Amino acid sequence: xxxxxxxxxxxxxxxxxxxxxxxxxxxxxxxxxxxxxxxxxxxxxxxxxxxxxxxxxxxxxxxxxxxxxxxxxxxxxxxxxxxxxxxxxxxxxxxxxxxxxxxxxxxxxxxxxxxxxxxxxxxxxxxxxxxxxxxxxxxxxxxxxxxxxxxxxxxxxxxxxxx
Amino acid sequence: xxxxxxxxxxxxxxxxxxxxxxxxxxxxxxxxxxxxxxxxxxxxxxxxxxxxxxxxxxxxxxxxxxxxxxxxxxxxxxxxxxxxxxxxxxxxxxxxxxxxxxxxxxxxxxxxxxxxxxxxxxxxxxxxxxxxxxxxxxxxxxxxxxxxxxxxxxxxxxxxxxxxxxxxxxxxxxxxxxxxxxxxxxxxxxxxxxxxxxx
Numbered sequence: 001x002x003x004x005x006x007x008x009x010x011x012x013x014x015x016x017x018x019x020x021x022x023x024x025x026x027x028x029x030x031x032x033x034x035x036x037x038x039x040x041x042x043x044x045x046x047x048x049x050x051x052x053x054x055x056x057x058x059x060x061x062x063x064x065x066x067x068x069x070x071x072x073x074x075x076x077x078x079x080x081x082x083x084x085x086x087x088x089x090x091x092x093x094x095x096x097x098x099x100x101x102x103x104x105x106x107x108x109x110x111x112x113x114x115x116x117x118x119x120x121x122x123x124x125x126x127x128x129x130x131x132x133x134x135x136x137x138x139x140x141x142x143x144x145x146x147x148x149x150x151x152x153x154x155x156x157x158x159x160x161x162x163x
Numbered sequence: 164x165x166x167x168x169x170x171x172x173x174x175x176x177x178x179x180x181x182x183x184x185x186x187x188x189x190x191x192x193x194x195x196x197x198x199x200x201x202x203x204x205x206x207x208x209x210x211x212x213x214x215x216x217x218x219x220x221x222x223x224x225x226x227x228x229x230x231x232x233x234x235x236x237x238x239x240x241x242x243x244x245x246x247x248x249x250x251x252x253x254x255x256x257x258x259x260x261x262x263x264x265x266x267x268x269x270x271x272x273x274x275x276x277x278x279x280x281x282x283x284x285x286x287x288x289x290x291x292x293x294x295x296x297x298x299x300x301x302x303x304x305x306x307x308x309x310x311x312x313x314x315x316x317x318x319x320x321x322x323x324x325x326x327x328x329x330x331x332x333x334x335x336x337x338x339x340x341x342x343x344x345x346x347x348x349x350x351x352x353x354x355x356x357x358x359x360x361x362x
Contacts, residue, residue, distance in 0.1 A: 009353045012304060012360070016323035019301040024209035028223040029201065032230035036189070036197040039234070116194070123194055 037123055053081035053088055053157045076102075083155040086110070088148065092162065098138045099162045105132035105148055105155070113150040117160070119143060177362035178306055179244040186243035201230060204250055207302040211254040214294055217261060225257045232257075247302070251295060307359040314338055315352035322349060 023029070057080040076093035086107035093100050101117060105128065113128045119142055126134045128148070139162060146157040185203070188196030208229050212222035232253055240249060308316055308324075317338060321329040335342040 008357055009350075012353060012356060013323050015297065015300050015304055016319070017328070018297070019305070019324065021206040021210040021298070021301060021305075024205045024226050025219065025223050028209075028226045029205055031227050032201045032205070033198050035230060035234040036194055039192055125195060 034121075037118060037120075051083045051086075051153065051155050053083035053155050056080045056082050056087075079160075081155075081157050086155060088146070088155060088157060090146075090160070092160075095137065098140050100135065100137050101139055101146075101160075101162075102135040103133070108132070109153065110148055110150050110155075113148060116147045116149075117144045118147070119145070175303055175307070175360050175362060176244075177359065178303055179247070181306075182246045183244035186237065186240065186246050189237055200246075203306060204247075204302070206305070207247075207298055208250060208254050210298050211251065211295070212258040212261070214298065215258045215262065217258060221261055225254060225261065228257050229254050247299065251299060255295070303360060304356070307356055310359050311352065311355055314348075315355055318345070318348055318352050319356065 024032075057078070059078040076091040079088075079090040079092070081088040081090070086105055086109065088103065088105055090101060090103040101124075105113070105115075110128055110132045111130055113132070114125060115128060115134045115136070116123055116125045117136055117139060118124070121142075122140075124136045124139050126136050128134050141162050144160050144162065146160055148155040182200075182203075185196050185200045189200060205226070209222055209226050212225040213219070217225065229250060233250065240246065242249075308319065311319070318334055321334045321337060329337070331345040332342050335345050340348070
């Protein structure tokens with residue numbers, strides 16, 4: 001006769017061996033996950049101050065704007081958006097078939113906040129570091145909105161096209 | 164012969180606390196928490212209608228309805244640490260609605276009516292409690308496995324979870340130890356798993 005400990009082990013092992021559960025179909029899973037995107041994109045509108053960011057500079061890689069020298073050899077597209085007392089400095093570069101979006105929120109106040117790039121199909125999130133820097137990797141080509149949040153404010157960049 | 168030892172598994176308070184934390188993060192509009200919650204429960208929720216005999220398409224409908232209901236009610240759920248029970252009951256409810264409709268029976272519209280209806284049905288139903296206990300235990304074991312260290316997770320998964328279970332020699336080769344080490348390592352890993360489940 002096995003001791004109680006062995007019986008518990010046997011019970012666990014039997015459950016594992018009998019576990020024939022399979023993943024839900026991918027489209028059902030995607031539907032379930034997407035349900036939350038609309039909610040996650042609209043946090044406590046009554047409390048959060050939302051500020052629209054306006055594009056101030058857009059430097060494509062290997063194409064220098066008048067007066068800019070560094071862009072001539074850069075591999076990343078650089079975009080600067082202004083939003084009230086803050087600015088969003090974005091660097092976008094192709095990595096394989098996807099894109100890496102990195103950058104920094106300038107002007108302070110968003111330390112350890114959150115950044116999200118999203119469209120109707122998917123979203124990518126990252127936490128901002130102590131210097132309000134961030135990196136989002138593996139973002140496929142497409143049209144996205146970008147949102148930066150802290151507890152009280154939200155900066156919205158309505159459209160970023162990755163191609 | 165089966166032994167009845169579900170209590171230490173089904174009463175895992177640590178896993179229930181982790182569920183409650185996820186629900187609370189969802190309430191704070193944390194998309195990653197929602198994704199994790201869906202991932203954590205997707206197999207269990209899909210298994211309930213499937214084990215009840217519904218087709219894959221019908222099971223997909225139940226699955227989507229369960230998460231739609233969760234989405235709508237997540238701020239109202241009184242005991243987030245009991246989200247597993249809530250999800251299982253909801254999946255059971257929606258599965259029954261489909262089964263009853265397909266048989267041309269009256270289908271209760273509220274959870275209370277459905278609970279009363281289900282209570283009056285004999286236990287040889289496709290959703291017998293024993294099956295649900297088994298599915299819930301398997302869910303908890305899968306969740307607990309993810310909390311183990313990589314080596315233990317691999318040992319136990321290879322030995323017991325894979326469709327064609329691996330031999331000790333296969334596992335030894337996979338993790339780079341001698342074959343004789345596998346038996347004691349297996350015991351230690353099962354102990355760790357049991358500890359997670361019992362906390």
